[in-house]
Amino acid sequence: MKYNTKNYDYLIVGAGPYGSIFAYEAAKRGKRVLLIEKRDHIAGNMYTHKEDGINVHDYGAHIFHTDNKEVWDYVNQFTEFNGYINQVVANYKGQLYNLPFNMNTFYQMWGVKTPAEAAAKIEEQKKAVGISGAPQNLEEQAISLIGTDIYTKLIKGYTEKQWGRKATELPAFIIRRLPVRYTFDNNYFNHRYQGVPVDGYTSIFEKLLASDLIDVVTGVDFLADKETYLKEFPRIVYTGMIDGFFDYKYGELEYRSVRFENESFDSDNQQGNAVINYTDAETPFTRVMEWRHFDQKADAGRTILTKEYPQDWDRTKEAYYPVNDEKNSELFKKYRKEANGLKNVIFGGRLGNYQYYDMDQVFGAALKVVEKEFDK
């Protein structure tokens, strides 16, 4: 089989933001690009589709938030953002709390009304547990930062579901700090720019990949014919799993996966908020999204909700969150070293770098590699 029939300059593996931005920038500079994607659609995990006039995010809620003006200006070339501000509500056994931890949460938890009262309450709780020395696990770390009530009701169950392990068996470093806000401010993020595209995310990718110099083929797995691609293409950008690229020769990197369950209702409003986190251990899902509340102009009378269930990962499932513990970080270093030896392949994105990245970080990383590749 011959693939480089059009004398492409680049083969790009993966139509997520990393691969698509690279393709766009390469085409802008007159390069010919073949982009292959193993799913049946473009846009990677940012993919959204429209249903009942509502943009549904197929791979979990995606809110663009950044302090990076260059990235914000860049993405705004391809879409208009609405003014959505993420304000998450937590449901702990039927009690509702605002997130992130702020004066509203402290009032709901303890009835305290001033920052000084809230700070005193947190200090009192931290002291009462009397953890001395360095925290040995995530539970000790969280309690030493925020006290028992918030840990028990808002952190423990959610974290254990997310990671599939007891908080006492999780390393302390997962929680380095817990942002605490002594203002009545429910904005989940601290960043200056925030929003969701008015037309959904997929339209950004349609524009990024519109050039005649870019051919896009979906439903094709690079790893099924890796050697031929490597022989035929002068330069490859690979955004798939780095261990998969090397046939898992040092062993498998671990991930957590997620399963999504969608449900539609004849209603304008089921849960009254875009995101509700279920923070107890018993509820099997971690969050429920109601898409029309992501500040969308949705059709009247229909609403769509998605439940997010964390699950163990294996090769038959989507790899979402890398488990960056010591064991996996050591393993990744071995693959990284191999990757550095391949001078005509650029490894990028969250799977190529085995790193959880927010979208703005992936945009930033793609723009940086473009600069290195073309403008050096």
Ligand SMILES: Cc1cc2nc3c(=O)[nH]c(=O)nc-3n(C[C@H](O)[C@H](O)[C@H](O)COP(=O)(O)OP(=O)(O)OC[C@H]3O[C@@H](n4cnc5c(N)ncnc54)[C@H](O)[C@@H]3O)c2cc1C
């Ligand atoms: C549940 C969830 C919620 C998130 N929410 C947010 C949020 O609110 N805000 C935010 O900023 N970020 C969020 N993110 C992160 C965001 O999804 C990522 O930053 C972004 O998608 C990473 O882009 P990427 O190009 O590296 O990878 P992806 O978007 O994953 O794209 C990689 C593409 O490569 C394809 N591919 C892989 N291997 C092969 C192969 N062998 N052959 C062909 N194609 C291949 C994949 O199918 C995929 O389409 C969230 C992530 C998850 C999992």
